[in-house]
Each structure stands twice: as C-alpha cells, then as structure tokens.
Amino acid sequence: xPELPEVEVLRRSLExxxxxxxxxHVEVRSPALREPLDGxxxxxxxxxxxxxxxxxxxxxxxxxxxxxxxxxIHLGMSGRLTLAPATAPREPHEHLALRLDGGERLRLRDPxxxxxxxxxxxxxxxxxxxxxxxxxxxxxxxxxxAALAAIVAGSRAPIKAVLMDASRLVGVGNxxxxxxxxxxxxxxxxxxxxxxxxxxxxxxAAIVAVLEQAIHAGGTTLNDFTDGLGSAGEFQVSLAVxxxxxxxxxxxxxxxxxxxxxxxxxxxxxxxxx
DNA sequence: CGGGCGGCCTGGAGGC
DNA sequence: TGCCTCCAGGCCGCCC
Numbered sequence: 001x002p003e004l005p006e007v008e009v010l011r012r013s014l015e016x017x018x019x020x021x022x023x024x025h026v027e028v029r030s031p032a033l034r035e036p037l038d039g040x041x042x043x044x045x046x047x048x049x050x051x052x053x054x055x056x057x058x059x060x061x062x063x064x065x066x067x068x069x070x071x072x073i074h075l076g077m078s079g080r081l082t083l084a085p086a087t088a089p090r091e092p093h094e095h096l097a098l099r100l101d102g103g104e105r106l107r108l109r110d111p112x113x114x115x116x117x118x119x120x121x122x123x124x125x126x127x128x129x130x131x132x133x134x135x136x137x138x139x140x141x142x143x144x145x146a147a148l149a150a151i152v153a154g155s156r157a158p159i160k161a162v163l164m165d166a167s168r169l170v171g172v173g174n175x176x177x178x179x180x181x182x183x184x185x186x187x188x189x190x191x192x193x194x195x196x197x198x199x200x201x202x203x204x205a206a207i208v209a210v211l212e213q214a215i216h217a218g219g220t221t222l223n224d225f226t227d228g229l230g231s232a233g234e235f236q237v238s239l240a241v242x243x244x245x246x247x248x249x250x251x252x253x254x255x256x257x258x259x260x261x262x263x264x265x266x267x268x269x270x271x272x273x274x
Numbered sequence: 275c276g277g278g279c280g281g282c283c284t285g286g287a288g289g290c
Numbered sequence: 291t292g293c294c295t296c297c298a299g300g301c302c303g304c305c306c
Contacts, residue, residue, distance in 0.1 A: 003299060034282075034301080059300075077299055078284075093284085112283045114300060157277060166301085173299055222299070223286080262278055265297085 004171025005214035013227035045069035045119035058170035076114025145201030
C-alpha cells in the first residue's frame, strides 16, 4: 500500500491527534507479522507514556514517547493504521491496538502481514538494522540532479530498480518510480549509470514533484489506503501510466505497455520513454 | 559485490 | 454460484 507519500499523509493526519496523548494500554491481538510482535517490549516501552513526536523515516512511521522510546511501524503492502473510538467494533487482521487516554484506540491492521511494529530506544534507532543502511530522503533536502548522479554512478541496474532500492534512495516504490520515469521521459529498463546528466536533472525534479503532489492529494488509494482518520487519497486520478496497460498515453496516445522487472510491474509509453 | 528472483501472506478481480 | 489463476503499494534472503 504505502510509499513515502502515503506514510507522510498518515503521519500528518495522526500528529495533531496523538501529540500529548498517553498510551494507557498496549494490546497485542495477533503477533504474526513479518517479524513477530514482542508484547513485553512494546508494553515496557510504551505503556503509560505520552506521545511526544510523530516522525517518518523512509516508509517507517516513528511514534516517539516519553522517556526515550519509539514505536516503529511499517505498513508493508496492506497495513493500515487508524484511530477509532474505543467502542468501535474489532475488525479482522487487527494485530496491535493502543488504547489512549480520551477513549480512542490506535489500531494496526494488516491482512497480508508484510508489515511490522516494534519498540526501541529512540537514541539507538540509527544503529537499528532496519535503519542503518537506508539511503537519503528524497524530499529533505529535495533530491537534485547532482545527488541523483551520485546515486546512479557506475550502476548497471535498470533505473527503475535503482530508484526503488532503499539503500540508495528511500521512499520511492513501484507507483512513484513508474510515474517519475514517465514524467522524465526515461525508459524503466535504461541502465542507471548510462543516463546523461541533463536527464538525471529532469528525473530528480520529477521524483520530487510527484511525491509532493501525491502528499498534497492525500496519497494514492488504489484499493484501501486511508489516512489515520479514514480519509482516502485522490492521487490515483492523477496517475499517468501506473496500472494503465493498454490505455492511451496521456501525452501521445500510444498504448501504455507493461513490463516485468525484478518481478514487479512497470508501465511505460514506448514512444515517450527512451 | 551487484543484480535478479522467489518467497512471504491474504484477498480481490476476472475468466470459464 | 463456484473454482482457478493472476495480481497487488515492500522487503529480505538466496542465488549466480
């Protein structure tokens, strides 16, 4: 489900509702996620503490609480994190629920179970295995052609794979890599290290623009993404090629093609993208 | 080592 | 109405 824009939209939607709230109770309802939930650690680090900050790194949402602990959440493909009244009925695939003062519950659901949640010391997150090998953020500071040139230097991999490699650049997944390459007029299979600098300038600008526009639109809701309060995104109507195999290219009208790279679908216009 | 692929899961969509 | 296949926003580990 979520790439950088969706996680950022989620963060912004929850921030005003969570800051200052106390976590009264931590309930692990079903520990089976990509990494099993550790109820003891979650309770020890979170229970009784107030939320002091909501941050995002890559596609991880970070909930900082008092006394130097952080709840780390990754939504995988199908994870959803929403705030609901404590009286709201339970729903299937609810793995973790945090009861807050004021009578609400923050709950993590994840049917496909590719997500994960754990608590750790805030000061040690940089050395955590989930974080220590992550590349730079694309929006902070905004990616430019020089930074992108350094990222792709010497790589023989397809540019699309490089954009989606979190050890080189975080936050860009299948949808936004596909859309940025369309905007920049670059074929997804082009060898990354062989792309001219002028085109890298365009690609960097396209990545920044598509991510910012998607955040502004509340994210992309293909199936079930919502923010923390249940609102769907609207960027799906602005997608130029993603998911549009056989439909006309919005720029030239040629049929959009689909290609599989590293077992992921890419969509592109063979006339506009070289 | 870089790069590619399968596997992890469930559920929705579409063909027959 | 089923039953089957394919496909899905991410990531890791194994292979060459």
